[in-house]
Amino acid sequence: MELVQTFVGGFDEVLGGGIPKGSIVLVCGSPGTMKTSLAFSIAYNNIKNNGSKGLYISLEESTDDLKTDMENMGLAGLDKMDLHILDVGKIRLEHKEEEMSKNWLEVLMKYIEHRVGVNKFDIVVIDSLAALYALTKFSNPRRELFHFFGFLKGLGATVLLISEIPSGQSKLATYDEDFLADGIIFLKQYEMGETDVQLRIRCIKLRRRKHKHGYFALIYENDKFAVTNVISE
Ligand SMILES: Nc1ncnc2c1ncn2[C@@H]1O[C@H](COP(=O)(O)OP(=O)(O)OP(=O)(O)O)[C@@H](O)[C@H]1O
Ligand SMILES: [Mg+2]
Helix, strand or coil, rough: CCCCCCCCCHHHHCCCCCCEECEEEEEEEECCHHHHHHHHHHHHHHHHHCCCCCEEEECCHHHHHHHHHHHHHHCCCCCCCCCEEHHHEEEHCCCCCCHHHHHHHHHHHHHHHHHHHHHHCCCCEEHHHHHHHHHHCCHHHHHHHHHHHHHHHHHHHHEEEEEEEECCCCCCCCCCCCHHEEEEEEEEECCCCCCEEEEEEEEEEECCCCCCCCEEEEEEEECEEEEEECCCC
16 A cells, blocks of 8 residues: 655654555644644655655635745745645636636636646645635535545545634534544644643544554654654653
């Protein structure tokens, strides 16, 4: 089985080697848990290290803002890489207004299908599902999302879907995405005592891998993510 590495130091071992190619993985977390940075860095490092091609669909931030953020994190050479960042503005420019007023999810699916077909992207990130839902008029969300996940699966690309969890909420996703996804990577800010907070990561599920289930501390140092064991208090 072909595995997609995360290039997060120590975390591929947690996943049992990596993410099976073609999986649909939710990257869930409350605001500011580095969901964007993590998903972007997974795409970036695969492109840099093994010649993958990535499509990053940014529905939250403009391409320029996202690039600036990622460059500030030390991810250099973005303009020369096979990493195509699309934002809502760009997608709007390529579609007629009447198309956009129709179901956004349909527009996006056609777009992804076309781009994946032409550019042979093997990693696709959608940041975020919440932003996608805000642009979509669902008549039957569960049925339409079932169809959407089936569509993503059919692409054959490894897909990372960023799922925002409002602070304090225990649900991982808005509808049944957590059941539909092949994998769930969960990020949380863990409060330590009165003042300290530690960012933690956990693989909740990953189909076809024997992965570890526990929490690890997630750090970003020297332009690289890594996990370390959590010392129990
Ligand atoms: N080197 C670093 N180490 C730790 N944290 C960092 C580092 N660089 C940036 N951050 C922090 O990461 C957070 C933002 O990360 P990111 O935008 O990836 O999170 P997010 O979960 O996508 O946020 P949002 O919920 O707004 O989409 C900020 O709080 C920022 O200060
Ligand atoms: Mg984000």
